Amino acid sequence: MKNNKTNKNSSSSSSSSYYYSYSLSFSFSSTSSGSLSPTFTLLGRSHIFLSYHHPLQHIRFPVMELKEAYDIEHMRSTQSIDHELWPLDEIDPKKAKFPCCLVWTPLPIVSWLAPFIGHVGICREDGAILDFSGSNFVNADDFAFGAVARYLQLDRTQCCFATNLGGHTCKSGYKHAEFGTAITWDDALRSSSRYFEHKTYNLFTCNCHSFVANCLNRIFYGGSMSWNMINVAGLVLLKGQWVDAMSVVRSFLPFLLVLSLGVFMVGWPFLVALLSFSLLLLVWFLLGNYCFKTLLEC
Helix, strand or coil: CCEEEEEEECCCCEEEEEEEEEEEEEEEEEECCEEEEEEEEEEEEEEEECCCCCCCCCCCHHHHHHHHHHHHHHHHHHHHHHCCCCCCCCHHHCCCCCCCCCEECCCCCCCHHHHEEEEEEEEECCEEEEEEEEEEEEEECCCCCCCCEEECCCCCCHHCCCCCHHHHCCCCHHHHHHCCCCHHHHHHHHHHHHHHHCCCCCCCCCHHHHHHHHHHCCHHHHCCCCCCHHHHHHHHHHHHHHHHHHHHHHHHHHHHHHHHHHHCCCCHHHHHHHHHHHHHHHHHHHHHHHHHHHCCCC
């Protein structure tokens, strides 16, 4: 009687295995006591070679394919952002059109005493000027206090236009979302306009510079949400360009006339008083914007 027994000798890490087949002979023999005793005899051994493949052996993880897919999606998202920033019209001072610009003009009386103080506004993408020129009122396409004397066009690629929290390109997504975001340049200006339509105008606490700063914070311009009266005024005065030579004359001639007349009639004490007035204004705005921010909250 024969019985076949198969033994598997393989390694889990190998892709092939040997199977050994043993042939056994089984019989009964009688003993001296008359009982039967089983006898097993090994007749031989043969092996069978089987080949198989590990189920993960031919799987290639598509790392490069995933990277290429990511690059394609990133390129598509970038192209969609660039597509939204359509080309702007040319700046046309004669028609008072300054697309995506900050604009500045001197204030009557105040600029005669301190020429660095003026009235500022911010322009929509079509060039129309928006400025906070009175309590509960944002002027549109009719710049208060005269024609634009100085302007600075801003770069829209330095803004963060987020449709949702995950779409922020800035480093302060949660802070930006809490303050208020916008999906386009004009959307930011509309939101700030609605906000300032419920504000009381005050030259020393809540003025046109506050409105422009709110717009810049809403679009996270230049990667910052720290825009205030001081850096808005500094941005226009230091980087802005004059519309024409007459704008320079219109901005500084009244100040020079007042200065000359005061020194002629009063003498040097008038110059000291004028400088003291300018210094007090500067100290007030510096302290209000950087030390006691609650004073100038708007």
